[in-house]
Amino acid sequence: MMLRFLVLFLTLASCRESYKMAKAEYNYTVDSARASLVRQEDTIIFGLIERARFPLNSPTYNQSYTSIPQFRGTLLDFLVRHTEAIQAKAGRYINPEENPFFPENLPPSVVPRYPFSQFLHPAAAMININNAIWKLYFDELLPMFVASGDDGNYAQTAATDLSLLQAISRRIHYGKFVGEAKFRESPQGYEPLIRAKIHPNFLYSRKLCTNVAHATVIEDKGALMKLLTYESVEEMVVKRVKKKAMVFGQEVSLDRDVKGITYKVDPSVVSLLYQKWLIPLTKNVEVEYLLNRLD
Amino acid sequence: MMLRFLVLFLTLASCRESYKMAKAEYNYTVDSARASLVRQEDTIIFGLIERARFPLNSPTYNQSYTSIPQFRGTLLDFLVRHTEAIQAKAGRYINPEENPFFPENLPPSVVPRYPFSQFLHPAAAMININNAIWKLYFDELLPMFVASGDDGNYAQTAATDLSLLQAISRRIHYGKFVGEAKFRESPQGYEPLIRAKIHPNFLYSRKLCTNVAHATVIEDKGALMKLLTYESVEEMVVKRVKKKAMVFGQEVSLDRDVKGITYKVDPSVVSLLYQKWLIPLTKNVEVEYLLNRLD
Numbered sequence: 001m002m003l004r005f006l007v008l009f010l011t012l013a014s015c016r017e018s019y020k021m022a023k024a025e026y027n028y029t030v031d032s033a034r035a036s037l038v039r040q041e042d043t044i045i046f047g048l049i050e051r052a053r054f055p056l057n058s059p060t061y062n063q064s065y066t067s068i069p070q071f072r073g074t075l076l077d078f079l080v081r082h083t084e085a086i087q088a089k090a091g092r093y094i095n096p097e098e099n100p101f102f103p104e105n106l107p108p109s110v111v112p113r114y115p116f117s118q119f120l121h122p123a124a125a126m127i128n129i130n131n132a133i134w135k136l137y138f139d140e141l142l143p144m145f146v147a148s149g150d151d152g153n154y155a156q157t158a159a160t161d162l163s164l165l166q167a168i169s170r171r172i173h174y175g176k177f178v179g180e181a182k183f184r185e186s187p188q189g190y191e192p193l194i195r196a197k198i199h200p201n202f203l204y205s206r207k208l209c210t211n212v213a214h215a216t217v218i219e220d221k222g223a224l225m226k227l228l229t230y231e232s233v234e235e236m237v238v239k240r241v242k243k244k245a246m247v248f249g250q251e252v253s254l255d256r257d258v259k260g261i262t263y264k265v266d267p268s269v270v271s272l273l274y275q276k277w278l279i280p281l282t283k284n285v286e287v288e289y290l291l292n293r294l295d
Numbered sequence: 296m297m298l299r300f301l302v303l304f305l306t307l308a309s310c311r312e313s314y315k316m317a318k319a320e321y322n323y324t325v326d327s328a329r330a331s332l333v334r335q336e337d338t339i340i341f342g343l344i345e346r347a348r349f350p351l352n353s354p355t356y357n358q359s360y361t362s363i364p365q366f367r368g369t370l371l372d373f374l375v376r377h378t379e380a381i382q383a384k385a386g387r388y389i390n391p392e393e394n395p396f397f398p399e400n401l402p403p404s405v406v407p408r409y410p411f412s413q414f415l416h417p418a419a420a421m422i423n424i425n426n427a428i429w430k431l432y433f434d435e436l437l438p439m440f441v442a443s444g445d446d447g448n449y450a451q452t453a454a455t456d457l458s459l460l461q462a463i464s465r466r467i468h469y470g471k472f473v474g475e476a477k478f479r480e481s482p483q484g485y486e487p488l489i490r491a492k493i494h495p496n497f498l499y500s501r502k503l504c505t506n507v508a509h510a511t512v513i514e515d516k517g518a519l520m521k522l523l524t525y526e527s528v529e530e531m532v533v534k535r536v537k538k539k540a541m542v543f544g545q546e547v548s549l550d551r552d553v554k555g556i557t558y559k560v561d562p563s564v565v566s567l568l569y570q571k572w573l574i575p576l577t578k579n580v581e582v583e584y585l586l587n588r589l590d
Contacts, residue, residue, distance in 0.1 A: 039348070042547075042559075046341040053334070059406075068384070068405045075406060079385050086377045089363070090370055090450035098451075110363045111354075111370060114447030152409030155385035156393075163458065236549060244547045252337075252539045254531060264337075 028119045030181045033174065034233075040171045041241050044278075045248050047164035048145060049264045055149030057157040061138060079158040080165075096120055099173045101130045101165065120176055124292035127176060127285055133169050136277055137161075145269045171278055175285030182228055182286070183293055193224045194294050224287050234279050238271045245270040323414045325476045328469065329528075335466045336536050339573075340543050342459035343440060344559045350444030352452040356433060374453040375460075391415055394468045396425045396460065415471055419587035422471060422580055428464050431572055432456075440564045466573055470580030477523055477581070478588055488519045489589050519582050529574050533566045540565040 059065035059075065066075045073081070084092075084100050091109040092098050095116050100106055183190050245267035354360035354370065361370045368376070376397050379387075386404040387393050390411050395401055478485045540562035 043345060043348070046345065046543075050338060050341065053338070066406050075385055079381060082381045083378060086374060086381070087450045087454060090374050090453060092448075092450035092454075095448060095451075111361050111449060114449075116447055152411055153387075153390060154406060154409075155382045155387035156390075158385060159382060159387075159458075163454075240547065240549050243549065247545070247547050248341075248543055250542070252535065252542050254535050254538065 028117065028177050028181050030178070030185055033178045033181050037171065037174060037178075037237075038240075040167065040174070041237075041244055042248070043167045044164070044171060045241065045244050045265070045270060047160070047167045048245075048270065048273075049249050051157075051160045051164050052146055052265050054153055054157045054160065055147045055151055056142065057150055057152075057154055059150065060154040060157045060161070075154050076158045076161060079155065080162050083159075083162055096125060097170055097174065097177070098166075099128045099130055099169055101134055101169070103128060103130075120180055120289075121293050121295075123295035124179075124289045125176065127173070127288050127292075129172065129281065129285060130169055132281070133165065133172060136281075137165055137168070140277070141273060144272075145265050168278065172281045173285055175282040176289045178282070179228070179286035179289040179293070183290060189227060190224070190290060191294070193227060194290055196223075222287070224290055225283060228283065228286050228290070234275075237279065238275045241274050242267045242271040323412065323472050323476050325473070325480055328473045328476050332466065332469060332473075332532075333535075335462065335469070336532075336539055337543070338462045339459070339466060340536065340539050340560070340565060342455070342462045343540075343565065343568075344544050346437075346452075346455045346459050347441055347560050349448055349452045349455065350442045350446055351437065352445055352447075352449055354445065355449040355452045355456070370449050371453045371456060374450065375457050378454075378457055391420060392465060392469065392472070393461075394423045394425055394464055396429055396464070398423060398425075415475055415584075416588050416590075418590035419474075419584045420471065422468070422583050422587075424467065424576065424580060425464055427576070428460065428467060431576075432460055432463070435572070436568060439567075440560050463573065467576045468580055470577040471584045473577070474523070474581035474584040474588070478585060484522060485519070485585060486589070488522060489585055491518075517582065519585055520578060523578065523581050523585070529570075532574065533570045536569050537562045537566040 061074050061076055063072075063074050066078070068075075068078055071078055081102050084102055085107055087093075088100065088106040088108070089110050091111040091114070093100055093106065094109050094113060096119070245265055246263060249263035249265050249267070251262060356369050356371055358367075358369050361373070363370075363373055366373055379395050379397055380402055382388075383395065383401040383403070384405050386406040386409070388395055388401065389404050389408060391414070540560055541558060544558035544560050544562070546557060
């Protein structure tokens with residue numbers, strides 16, 4: 001009798017798991033992935049606006065400023081490494097949509113394992129180009145949208161940096177899900193190109209991918225890149241994020257709308273960020289994912 | 296010669312410090328404090344919208360869900376306590392505008408001390424009602440603006456909870472700066488009331504203040520509370536945050552503005568949050584601050 005109950009319980013539990021898995025898998029289509037990217041735009045723009053509350057605060061990024069016992073690195077390194085370790089324990093990186101900036105020596109999750117969809121192809125799921133994103137963020141992006149100056153809020157600055165970096169990283173690595181969804185919708189289109197792995201003009205490699213200076217060079221080259229590029233969609237994204245930066249970054253007043261005068265982050269910086277880095281890097285991840293899709 | 300250089304260097308450094316302090320003090324006036332509160336509205340509304348990306352995710356708040364080695368509490372407790380410890384080391388709580396949720400046993404800052412303005416009166420500067428805010432957030436606020444459900448993103452949920460809690464806490468404790476600025480602008484108005492410390496109808500005490508159920512009871516009572524209340528300003532705040540929730544929480548599309556249809560967080564929840572809790576609790580902090588202003 002007890003055994004029968006146990007079997008019934010396990011069967012029901014297993015059904016529930018399968019249902020959850022199936023439900024989660026169902027969410028990833030080219031359309032649903034695009035919808036997620038649209039929602040992620042809001043998060044990224046909020047993140048830019050919140051980081052711009054603080055001036056550059058260069059001591060956050062200057063190794064000579066802090067001498068933290070038993071730690072070598074900047075204040076930002078310190079905050080990101082330790083915050084990622086806590087979030088790893090709390091299970092953040094169990095979700096395949098999340099990718100840590102310092103994956104080395106991360107502690108394991110201590111929470112029960114949630115059955116996230118295993119939608120991605122295992123051999124291609126581990127791509128992580130956060131090194132390139134990190135470098136891009138400090139070398140290119142920060143100087144474009146934060147004011148110079150120092151208000152002493154280094155910890156708060158680092159915390160907003162981390163939130164924004166996580167949002168940008170999630171967007172770019174979402175290329176894996178976009179790639180898989182496109183592949184599943186048209187395997188006959190992608191398979192020959194993946195098998196050939198011959199892209200005469202295609203400069204892409206994992207090494208280049210972690211080198212931001214070259215990351216945009218690859219742009220449109222290679223048959224695979226051509227197949228997964230929808231120029232009209234990209235143009236729409238660039239226009240939409242500019243509009244969003246105007247809407248979310250305006251001064252909202254009861255008297256009248258102070259539109260077109262000052263924005264918390266320059267809308268053309270946001271469109272440039274997407275055009276020059278976020279869209280090309282997402283496609284780089286898509287291509288790298290697909291090149292490993294049949295392994 | 297070396298000594299002369301050293302003296303010159305120290306004098307210059309000291310001048311620079313005094314300049315910074317003076318400059319920082321200058322920023323706190325009733326008007327500048329109000330301007331800061333207006334900017335903080337954006338941060339709070341972004342925080343609400345970002346938390347609403349996730350459903351309730353109740354395991355985040357359920358102690359029986361996690362069994363973390365050497366830790367007793369919920370996953371959120373774990374994430375907040377440890378993240379606050381890291382941010383404390385990085386110097387967050389050196390800024391008198393910041394107040395931790397778990398001030399017990401926080402590690403000291405390891406970064407060089409930035410000369411934040413010592414604008415507040417020392418005997419009154421330590422007020423911390425984060426206990427009340429914490430309880431309010433989970434008992435009252437969360438159920439009002441997040442959907443039911445569970446998507447497994449507990450670490451991400453807890454991280455957005457923390458950002459939002461920090462923004463709400465900063466707003467409410469900003470009452471100390473508002474109180475001090477009002478006092479400095481009109482000491483002759485406030486001193487007699489503070490000295491009297493007699494408020495027949497005034498139910499306020501530190502104990503009540505940490506009890507959210509009673510926190511709104513005190514509302515308008517007491518002469519001090521009356522003196523620092525500007526009803527027209529409060530009404531404007533409530534209207535403005537509703538408008539901001541509409542602007543920041545709308546779906547921005549290139550085709551047309553999908554206004555008035557769906558918002559990521561119900562704008563009337565945002566105005567209620569301000570009307571029922573944020574404004575009264577900020578004033579509670581102002582009153583408590585002023586009651587200790589002449590100690």
